[in-house]
Amino acid sequence: MFLNIEKLSFSYGRHEVIKDLSLNLNIGDILAIQGPSGSGKTTLFKLISGLETPHAGAIHIDSNCVVSIDGHCIRPEKRQVGFIFQDYALFPHMTVFQNIAFGCVKMPKPLLKPYVMSLLKEIELESYKDAYPHTLSGGQMQRVAIARALASRPKVLLMDEPFSNLDESLKDVLIPSLKTLFNKHQLTVIIATHHQRDIDLLATRVLYLENGSLVDKKG
Ligand SMILES: Nc1ncnc2c1ncn2[C@@H]1O[C@H](COP(=O)(O)OP(=O)(O)OP(=O)(O)O)[C@@H](O)[C@H]1O
Numbered sequence: 001m002f003l004n005i006e007k008l009s010f011s012y013g014r015h016e017v018i019k020d021l022s023l024n025l026n027i028g029d030i031l032a033i034q035g036p037s038g039s040g041k042t043t044l045f046k047l048i049s050g051l052e053t054p055h056a057g058a059i060h061i062d063s064n065c066v067v068s069i070d071g072h073c074i075r076p077e078k079r080q081v082g083f084i085f086q087d088y089a090l091f092p093h094m095t096v097f098q099n100i101a102f103g104c105v106k107m108p109k110p111l112l113k114p115y116v117m118s119l120l121k122e123i124e125l126e127s128y129k130d131a132y133p134h135t136l137s138g139g140q141m142q143r144v145a146i147a148r149a150l151a152s153r154p155k156v157l158l159m160d161e162p163f164s165n166l167d168e169s170l171k172d173v174l175i176p177s178l179k180t181l182f183n184k185h186q187l188t189v190i191i192a193t194h195h196q197r198d199i200d201l202l203a204t205r206v207l208y209l210e211n212g213s214l215v216d217k218k219g
């Protein structure tokens with residue numbers, strides 16, 4: 001299994017949000033997670049990416065243990081996990097180019113520019129490289145957030161309600177092109193979404209977050 005989560009538990013104070021949660025994904029899987037507001041979708045993403053530390057359980061990515069209860073813990077920037085936040089979280093004072101370049105801080109300067117330009121080409125925003133986020137449409141911001149997450153060459157991509165600000169016609173264009181991009185980069189993707197349309201267009205599997213654990217889709 002490429003992503004293996006074993007009996008994960010996590011609480012905020014006394015409030016146990018994730019309980020004994022297990023999950024196995026293969027490389028290239030695109031899993032949609034559904035669950036009501038407050039069910040713990042964002043919390044699960046924080047645990048996988050390393051922004052929170054579980055109280056029990058373990059996570060392996062590509063056979064490497066990234067966190068386990070014996071205290072072993074790999075820092076977020078070393079996990080090769082990309083995280084696209086619920087609100088995109090682009091840096092407002094940076095241009096599109098700078099936002100994407102931020103994702104590859106360690107790359108030598110001479111390689112950086114052509115690499116960022118190649119990502120801009122993939123998201124079809126080359127002509128917007130000097131634009132600031134507030135001048136972009138929701139769909140364009142979404143694509144910049146995706147390019148920034150891809151810039152660090154992650155193995156796992158977590159997308160938290162990424163399409164909530166897009167209208168249906170834009171989704172129909174954007175999501176299939178994303179699917180092609182994910183296949184090309186051999187990404188294993190988890191997407192938290194309330195929208196059936198997103199799932200129909202993108203997901204290869206669907207699970208529900210219920211009482212802190214992932215369960216199969218009903219019906
Ligand atoms: N930093 C925090 N401190 C305390 N409790 C928190 C914190 N963050 C989240 N919670 C609580 O943990 C639970 C799960 O929150 P989480 O944000 O993971 O839900 P979610 O499924 O992402 O919801 P939504 O669909 O609204 O984004 C909620 O009850 C929330 O109030």
Ligand SMILES: [Mg+2]
Pocket residue numbers: 041042043086160
């Ligand atoms: Mg959330």
